[in-house]
Amino acid sequence: MSTAVTPVVLGLLSLGPRSGYEIKATVDRSTRFFWAASYGQIYPELRRLEGEGLIEGEDAPNGARARRLYRLTPAGREALEAWLRSEGRLTIELRDESLLRIFFADALPHDDALELLETRKRIFEEVLARLHEIDALPGEDPPFVDLVLRWGIAYTEWEAQWCAEQLQRLGPSTTPA
Amino acid sequence: MSTAVTPVVLGLLSLGPRSGYEIKATVDRSTRFFWAASYGQIYPELRRLEGEGLIEGEDAPNGARARRLYRLTPAGREALEAWLRSEGRLTIELRDESLLRIFFADALPHDDALELLETRKRIFEEVLARLHEIDALPGEDPPFVDLVLRWGIAYTEWEAQWCAEQLQRLGPSTTPA
DNA sequence: TAGTGCATGTAATGCGTTACATGATTTC
């Protein structure tokens, strides 16, 4: 499980055979919210994993358009399960520029500082809208895939709610007429 | 505001003069939860900012131990305020391996999948303990610095709570005697 | 026929961490 993309590739292939392009597309509407991956990582990784026998590729062109479908091998499934069960510290990292601004908001007049909370609220409301769109997409998801989507929605709602509460608490900003 | 460390350095110096070492130490018990910074970024950045006139350094050795204190210049304060008010997309990125595992947990037997939720819960409970320690540290924080600490505690509690609820919902795991 | 989506791939770039080097001071 050497690189950070390895689990995403193995995991998505555990849900069914896919091409590199489809892996990227799936990442973009699912894991990218908490685990991003780019073409520059995916394609080299697919070849590496094939070389190691964890996945196998099969040419499946659409007409004259080249396309290569990958599927998990039994060894690949074992590697995925081993990763899911492995011990050791899990990376959980956040990089949140909005929060950083709020952290330093004492450098601003009070109303401008509240504006930062307003902005944060708006950001999460926009994310929430996008998550609802994804949720409305047809097709069943496996239970835990769905659970993580629920998490995304609940978390995003919590963030927006938190901002709303703080805005309330810190006094209605002196809105001009 | 060219690099990612710039706002942290300017922001922390807006709270009072500090050395590079102290900036790193402050980051490690405050912003690192949502905005990390390493020596490899901080020291070069301090010199760059001094060259640009946004901060100024003053030698303030402790005995024979070299030490250089930096403080914000008026231009630096303006740059900080400009950044706080600037428009454009804010980076908000999450990298959460625990969530990634839960996302792919359908590959495991149900009880092992629940184990992943248990692990996530424990992780956030540990973070919460560390945040409470930081909270108990003596000294007043500026209002918005404190607000972000409150956010950290509330958010972490929410995460642990969410795990607890899902564990409840998905059935008590068949705990062996 | 022009634009968008499907499909694969890589080179360059930038960014940030890790690890190391050095040395003084305080604490046990």
Next chain:
DNA sequence: GAAATCATGTAACGCATTACATGCACTA
């Protein structure tokens, strides 16, 4: 006298994104 902490700094490395190159297929 050893270990931890204060203090500054950089080189190497790895990782991930960005941008580009290429070409087919479908649709408006």
